Amino acid sequence: MAERLIHLNAFENASPVNISSGLWRHPEDQSHRYKDVRYWIELAQMLEGAGFDSIFMADVLGMLDVYQGKPDAALRTATQVPINDPTTLVSAMAAATRHIGFAMTVSLTYEQPYAFARTMTSLDHVSGGRVGWNIVTSYLDSAARNLGRAEQMSHDERYDRGDEFMEVLYKLWEGSWEDDAVVIDKARGVYVDPAKVHPIRHQGPYFSVPDAFIAEPSPQRTPVLFQAGSSARGQQFAATHAEGVFVHGTRPEVIAPVVANVRARAAALGRDPRSVRAFAVTTIVAAETDEAAQAKYAELLSYADYEGAMVQFAGPLGVDVSKFDPDQPLTEINPNAAHFTRHLFADADPDRVWTLRDIADYMGVGGMGPKFVGSGKTIVDEMQRWVDIADLDGFNITYAIRPGTFADTVKYVVPELRRRGLMRPAYQGTTFRENIYGAGQARLRDDHPGKKFWRG
């Protein structure tokens, strides 16, 4: 039954708000501590105590500015701005823990693979093999225009460049330094055996990297790879590279075909389809009883922010909804927005007529994702239902308040998961990849396409 274990990740970001805009105003919320390294150390220690696989850091390099055509509402509500570079937090959290992993969102669109490879390898060294990378190819025009690209590359071009970027990384991480290249032989005066360090001689349409890697192999070599691509091209990219996909959807029935599709594509590439771990994004509101949890949900929702929700809704929709009447049915105002909403909230009555206020109410706690509200028993029942229907391996848990949402999950949900034998009794190894695949699997699996670059 190893397949049915439920893995938990905390879905975080180095900003006052990730998903639930307005909740920073809650009396118990500590989101203003996002720039305080102590917040991160305390969080990592608490989650490691509960057996979480990782802290999974979202990131953006541009502001959400579709709403009102400017970033003012994003700033006012601190919705993903200000935001710090999450990689700068890793070594402090790693030094204070021993097992929990750290998955970092970094867009490859604005990086050079040679320098980026070294940063990730360095993080893997300082954490003793506990770094993951959520591969993003970026969608924000606001990032592109400040980072030397007047406009975005086309969608497919981004993925083509991404595939070559990954190839360069595999060559550097897996293929450049053999396992026994570092000998540290004091008698012979040889620290590294140059015969076991190989120039990668990469020459492609996007990158030229002729030389050997400049860093020695880290415990995992390649960090644990995550992806969340949803387009056909994105799913093919995920099926090729991802060891974990995280999937969004308000019902497990919506997620199931996405997971099945990525796994089928992975199988077609010669990978064990089950080796692509699937994590659904959800927000947890847990309490002693279902009634107490529902009351907590209502109380949390009272701090939600209409504008903050609209900032997040307008971004992917690509329509400035500030011009719409909040209480007028969307079907009357904008057919695209109405269609987008039906698609997004697939769990709702298909005949329901949504207004923007309805959407903001839905998004207030947990944004466009689902929320599991209840006692530990109710939430774990729901988790199991999702796992069964969508063939999941676990959840990326977003916070409503910090660290309250995670503290409640640790207090109410984790014990119930343990009671049912749904969490591994203890960490299986010392690396992030072993948290996911079990003891001994610190490196890429043999069926992962990056592994073919490994020289042993």
Add this chain to the structure above:
Amino acid sequence: MAERLIHLNAFENASPVNISSGLWRHPEDQSHRYKDVRYWIELAQMLEGAGFDSIFMADVLGMLDVYQGKPDAALRTATQVPINDPTTLVSAMAAATRHIGFAMTVSLTYEQPYAFARTMTSLDHVSGGRVGWNIVTSYLDSAARNLGRAEQMSHDERYDRGDEFMEVLYKLWEGSWEDDAVVIDKARGVYVDPAKVHPIRHQGPYFSVPDAFIAEPSPQRTPVLFQAGSSARGQQFAATHAEGVFVHGTRPEVIAPVVANVRARAAALGRDPRSVRAFAVTTIVAAETDEAAQAKYAELLSYADYEGAMVQFAGPLGVDVSKFDPDQPLTEINPNAAHFTRHLFADADPDRVWTLRDIADYMGVGGMGPKFVGSGKTIVDEMQRWVDIADLDGFNITYAIRPGTFADTVKYVVPELRRRGLMRPAYQGTTFRENIYGAGQARLRDDHPGKKFWRG
């Protein structure tokens, strides 16, 4: 007499070897721990206990491969390879200390200012205002060819781009967010006041950055800026931007005109010339007595590595000296090398005829820089002589062995400096800049050119 205080920085890098190749073989050396976060935490705590201003991290993104026309000897002797990204170490060291600063070498040649600005701001947040930046414009072809540039930009072009890069950074760090932009007003539901966050609208020959900064101001806003430019264009760059310059030379008489020149250029730009702090690079071999220190020096030197020294000598010389007879006078083999050597080792007898073996002997401990060998009294005498002649503010101390060189400095040199009142009795503030300029100066000085972008 505040001008005559002597400030100490530890000159480190995240590699088995920085300057003294071969010394990793010394029985007491722990350089193999360069990838162990505990090494860095222990070092930072020891140096903070002794009142050091900072740990100053060197870095390169390419291998030294002029010697033999390949990187094999650099690898064999681990001379600046393998090397990790030093920025990944900051948060762990910062979380374990309260005062010591962390100066990071990063080449601006391969960075986009918008993303780089955020990384430095994030490091300044997580360290509570203790980050510095050693601005490098890169000279290694081996870095350029792996980072998307088939060849280096011309020397002057690198500095022109560098000046614009700095302008973008000042706009982001100083000018984009007003001091009271972050209000965190729960009653009004305003986290950031958008009226106090300004798009920087930068449009120049090298960079286009229209939008506002995505991170909120950190304690120092602009990190403490260091530079080591030695060409005329490099000195002008340093005089414009640097708050600290670090200078290389085997005699203080050689360093004096360099320091005077940078300060004169700074004065011409309207800056207080004394506000450009000058630090000389040196290696310290300290012991209870002069005799014991000389014996220690001889013992250290017995672990020096000829090839490692030649790897470092060949790089800036630009000549593959592996083809030369180690024992033949350089004047007979290569006039350029002979001239370079005379220039480099300006303290030697001008009529001396050097061989490569002589050079390797000189470089064995401390590389091309000076070394202060002796009791605490002797070394502090020498420090004072250097400070007086070259008008210095302190020293960047390179290690022969780790952490032994720093432990000896703390044990033998720091007490003598304190005895003479040459070190401040305690840290003056909580930021790196206050370590250098004194309490209250967490931000750029008013006469620094970056300050004119500040909006208050």
